[in-house]
Amino acid sequence: MSDSRVAGARQFLTLPGEYAMRRGGSLTDAVLAYESWGTLNADHSNVVLLFTGLSPSAHAASSAADPAPGWWEEMLGPGRPIDTDRYFVVCVNSLGSCFGSTGPASRNPVTNELYSIDFPVLSLEDIARSATPLLDALGIDTVHTVVGCSMGGMTALAFCMLFPERAQRLLSVSSAARAAPFAIALRSLQREMVRRDPDWQQGRYPLGAGPISGMRLARKLGMMSYRSAEEWTQRFGRERVAAERRSNDPFCIDFEVESYLEAHANKFTGDFDPNCYLFLSRAMDLFDAADYGGAVQSGVDRTSLSAALVIGVTTDILFPLWQQEELADALRESGADVRFKALTSIQGHDSFLVDMDRFRPVIGSWFAEL
DSSP: OOOOSSOEEEEEEEOSSEEEOTTSOEEESOEEEEEEESOOOTTSOOEEEEEOOSSOOSOOSOOSSOOSOOTTTTTEETTSSEETTTOEEEEEOOTTOSSSSOOTTSEETTTTEEOGGGSOOOOHHHHHHHHHHHHHHTTOOSBSEEEEETHHHHHHHHHHHHOGGGBSEEEEESOOSBOOHHHHHHHHHHHHHHHHSGGGGGGTOOTTOSOHHHHHHHHHHHHHHHSOHHHHHHHTTTOBOOGGGOOSOTTSOOBHHHHHHHHHHHHHHHHSOHHHHHHHHHHHHHOBGGGTTSSHHHHHTTOOOSEEEEEEETTOSSSOHHHHHHHHHHHHHTTOEEEEEEEOOSSGGGHHHHOHHHHHHHHHHHHHHO
């Protein structure tokens, strides 16, 4: 493992031994990809551990080694809300992903074949636990704050429940203690779209190929759940695409909102492996804090947090505001000093990625008070 006390490009850690998965099976010589920013202080007390949503890599922000903008570029860096002049930030790429960490698109060192559909059932607890060998390698006993957005918020909560002695504070953004039935139904349909594509080949498609049509449809449905009807009314209305962009197909793209979905679908199919998508999507549905004692409160009571900030968005249909309130109430009941903030962004679940003018002040002021 390379020195990770200064900002750098993507780095890798081989997880020690056989990495046993929560729901059965194990990974041999599993690899965890991560990036870091800032400098670890003398007593290792300034660590912010960041878990991502389903599709991002560990590249949350730019650095001298990798100047490309990250997925949370405006939130993370010198003088920004998560200030890397003050904090040492580590972002891990989820196990099961296709951006450096071991996942279904990786080669199984035992068989020398791609894991594909034989990858063990993935849980968010597996992802949360994978961060502990990295913290150990860096000499970090306790994390100042664990941060997660969307799926990453669930993973962050899992980390705090599994390793209460290692997490002091939690920032949960547009997430929940478990998936709501609507979100489960939607993701189930997305997975079916992928698996019904003949090119999925029961998960045995060649690397770099696979169910393009299924992934495009799943991404379009996903984008419809990530944003809000209010935003699209204001942004697109009933605006038509230019005549020269239409084909002779009577069902061709006719409206700008259709063109928007098409562009996002085309980009996603080139960026993300279908099997990785399936396993991570299912892991979100399987996570439930109530698995730890029979109720959400009993699960949250496993944490030992001193403080938490929970942020939700009024137009989020994927992780609706009542779920943020449920989590905030449970954390408060567990003894944490909890701040709950409901933001009025019209950009739905994706607000934490695009509506920085609303998110920056809330997150920045909370960190400034710690």
